[in-house]
Amino acid sequence: MKRSSRKPEKMSDVLASFMSTTKDGGRVEQARVVPEWPALVGEQISAVTEPIMITRDGTLFVAVKTSSWMSELSLMEPQLLIAINEGRTAGKVARIHWRLMG
Template identity: 50%
Template sequence: MSEHKRSPSKLGDVVASVLKHAGLTDRVAQAAVIPEWPALVGAQIAGVTEPLLLQQDGTLVVMVKTHAWMQELTLLEPQLLTRLNADPSRPPIVKLRWMLRR
């Protein structure tokens, strides 16, 4: 019985390989908009919203502080989607779903 010695792999490489084999690479890339939300939408909108999760169909669920902001953001959705989808290397966010924070 021979022992095969391998050099250690970088953790990032291992995670990338696991995600690729699981078919999750695109979903992870798409979900990168969540931590980037404040930079993508601006401080004012980021101050009254909180992105929660990305659904499988590409819908980003976002919590909003007030009904008034929810209405305003609904009107701004096309512009916000343009900002969120500015990076052509990742799959697009197809819709924003606004939920009132309780």
């Protein structure tokens, strides 16, 4: 029996590769936006927002503390989408739906 000369791969790398080639790999990428939110948008925006959920069509629902912040974030949405989707090949966020908290 011939031995393979390949090095063992990390399970996380194998799983990430598998998920990127499956139909639901994009959903996994989308779902990662919620826990990664503070790192994606920064401390200031993270302090006044809370990501709620993301739908299959790529709509991210985010709760906002005040209406003035909601207006400001609506204007910033194109830049935020670029930052959120940077480096993603699948599971991109298509739009953000802002809601007032409460």
